[in-house]
Amino acid sequence: MSEPLPLDHGHLQKLVTADLVRPDHLLGAHVVTENGVEGVRFGVWAPGAQHISVVGDFNGYNGFDNAMQRLDFGYWGVFVPSARHGHRYKFRVTGADGRTVDKIDPYGRFFEVRPATASIVWQQDYTWSDDAWMAKRSQGFDQPVSIYEVHLPSWKKRGDGWFMNYRDLAHDLGEYVTYMGYTHVELLGVMEHPFDGSWGYQVTGYYAPSSRMGNPEDFKYFVDHLHGLGIGVILDWVPGHFPTDDFALAKFDGSPLYEYADPRKGFHLDWNTYIFDYGRNEVVMFLIGSALTWLQDFHIDGLRVDAVASMLYLDFSRTEWIPNVHGGRENLEAIAFLKRLNEVVHHMAPGCMIVAEESTAFPGVTTPSPFGLGFDYKWAMGWMNDNLRYFEEDPLWRKYHHHALTFYNAYRTTENYVLAISHDEVVHLKKSMVMKMPGDWYTQRAGYRAFLAMMWATPGKKLLFMGQDFAQSTEWAAAEGLPWYMADQPDHRGVMNLVRRLNTLYRERPDWHTGDLKDEGLTWINADDTDNSVYTFLRRDPDSPAWSLIVANMTPMFRENYPVGTPQGGEYRVLLSTDDGEFGGFGTQQPNLTATDDGFNFQTHALRLNLPPNSVLVLEALDTPTVSEQR
Structure with missing residues (x-):
């Protein structure tokens, strides 16, 4: 990790003008020595605040001991000589609305285990051993990409029902993924979030791995170990919205700051979340800084950007909305942000892949900027919907839906696609994949095996959610571990053997992957x-x-x-x-x-x-x- 930068006018000017200065190198909590005195320098952006102080273990949460100084451009800073690595802290913010609220650090590197919410001063110290991997990693459009999507908190539990540590997961998951022949894992639920039931999609800590499974060094070990096995690591990343929890980003300085002010533009009714204000340079840099932190500091190989369609369209899932300056429905600020994100990431973290979960026909998602959004890949949501609808059909009537399986090939080279069967398809009474198939148990398994083989034989990169590779018959339950006992049963083991064989063919045969996008x-x-x-x-x-x-x-x-x-x-x-x-x-x-x-x-x-x-x-x-x- 780079040395923290001083909170002076020059660096703040670069930050506020959206230059390539990582904002977390200025803001957050940094263990430093100033004038020969060791302590922690705190920095935060809150232009509308009337007063801010840092409270924590070092001052008994006394709001009068460590008041922050207002700096240029709405930033605040203070050096606290009594603060140390491992101390818990919050920002006590008296906002523009006159309320005083204890807020977490938006740039916090580590947090208390929920339901506690304090940020923790964390001076990261890890020695990487993946130099060879980092030197050669590339998204490689003609290379095989077979992704195992994993929710780490529920992939496997400890015997007492608590979460496994990242280090233990590294070995267990690494062994399994290597055996099954996947090239990458994709993790949801890793960035810090307060509510388990959100699966990690209600993020409060955009710079921190969840403390449920260990500290930042534990997570770095996880990535490092998988790289040593030749496995890439992708994270789900959520720049489209954030939760309304009072202790986090919501109305951070007593006014809409990270979010759009008008609820017709700044609030998701479906998800009860705020929408980031992509028109503010500071917000743009907060998000891009988060992406770079994972790719540079944590050696992550790619990000899957969640819910891109909700960012692109001002009328997404709403009846009241504000048109853009041209009278259209596109969020021009969000489009500019996504282009900027992909430009910066490909410049600052070469070889990393950025994948869009985008469910509409928005043109040029994987076309390079300035003509497109600049993503490397896009989930093939149309392929997924057509295939699931076909395979769920009674075979007697499939001849009337025959071209549901051929239609994807009419447009498959218009974007760089990932064929994804994700967690969204096996929850909320949608049934597990094998149970979607019609017929008796044998016929269901035969149909599911055919589905998997057609998925792997169809051009496009691959993604399969955990449990589906051994024909899990129950829906995914995020509060429980996977039913691994099923994998030991012959009926389920057969499907596992098939996925393993498909991955082998996909990796080893050039005709199964070099033409994916051609x-x-x-x-x-x-x-x-x-x-x-x-x-x-x-x-x-x-x-x-x-x-x-x-x-x-x-x-x-x-x-x-x-x-x-x-x-x-x-x-x-x-x-x-x-x-x-x-x-x-x-x-x-x-x-x-x-x-x-x-x-x-x-x-x-x-x-x-x-x-x-x-x-x-x-x-x-x-x-x-x-x-x-x-x-």
Whole structure:
């Protein structure tokens, strides 16, 4: 971590003009030595406050001992020689409204465990061992990205029901993710928040990992250990709104400060939260400083920006709203902020990925600024909705919804997409993924295996929420640990084996990831067999001869000697069948895998395949150069 900067006019001027000075290097609590005296320098932005003092362990929470001095541009500061590392503190703010409220430090690095709310002076001291990882990390658009989304507080609990420490989680989670073959983990619920039930999306500590699972050094160890295993770490980050808790950012100086003043622009009715004022340089720098802190100080490899649509549109989920200066519905200040965020991050933290959870057709989300917002990736919400709707349909009627599975390919290269099945899809009575499938228990598992195989075989980066990779049959319950006992049962273990195999294919075969974001990555052989609900396509590596053939049968009907056109004759082999016994299927065999020269589906050759019910087959021509030969 860089040395704290003095709270002088020059640095404050750079901060208020949104220069590239990290605001947390000036503000917050910093252990320093001034004129030979060791203590803590406190700084805070509160232009509307009438009076501020620092209270804490060092003065018995006496508001008269350590009054802060008003500085330039609405900033306040004080040096407290009696304060030390580990002391709890708050800012006692007498605001513009005349009320006196004890506030947490917006730039606090560590906080008490909820329900207590005090900030803690924390002089971070950690020696990293991930230099090699940091030197080579890159988002790599042609690289495999398979993300395991994790809510750390509920991934696994201690025996007494309390949260595991970040260091213990590093080893347990790292071992599991390595075994399953994911390339990244994505964490929700890490930034400090007061209410467990918010899952970490009601953030009060934008610069602090949650104290529920340890201190900042513990969290750095977590990241460091995963990097040592070759696993990237992404965090969910929430710059779209913040909670109304009186002790936090809400009306920080007795007036709207971090939030827009007009509730038609500054308050989310659905979430009972405030909306950041993206028109204030100080707020913009507070948020960008938070992003850089995680990417630079904590070595995080990427941020998934939550609820981007709510930031882009002034009429998002509201009937009363204020048009922009052109009379439109777009929040021009938020758009400028997102562009600035991505520009700064890509300059200051090269190799990190910024992902948008954006659910509308807003153009250019992953187009570089100034023409687009500049994100690296966007969640494919349309793909998710279409696929879930199709797979939840009774197979008898799927032929009437056949192109729900093909429509994504009409637009998939307009943005850089992540195919995401997140926590949002397995809560609030939506059922777990396997239980969304129609039919009896065997048919549900077969359908779910087919869903997973189609997800991995479809171009786009991957994200799967914890528990869904072993077919958790219950909904996710954030207050409990995952039902790991299920993973030991054969029915669930089969699905786990499949996800592991899919990750292996995705990582090791260039035709399964180098064309993720390119038109050449997928070629349809037959996208229109609606009567049989069968799909046939090729995955290709645009830069090599590698390709694989995918055949999906989406009904519980066994189809014998089904004709499939292929671009090449000779012998084929099965790379994967979701009906294999190791995955929980029947193990249907293919009696003949020799392609004949009587063409079919406008291809030069054809195979006759036995298609198991609710299954996906992946095949490879034997005389096509293998992945190892290409390397």
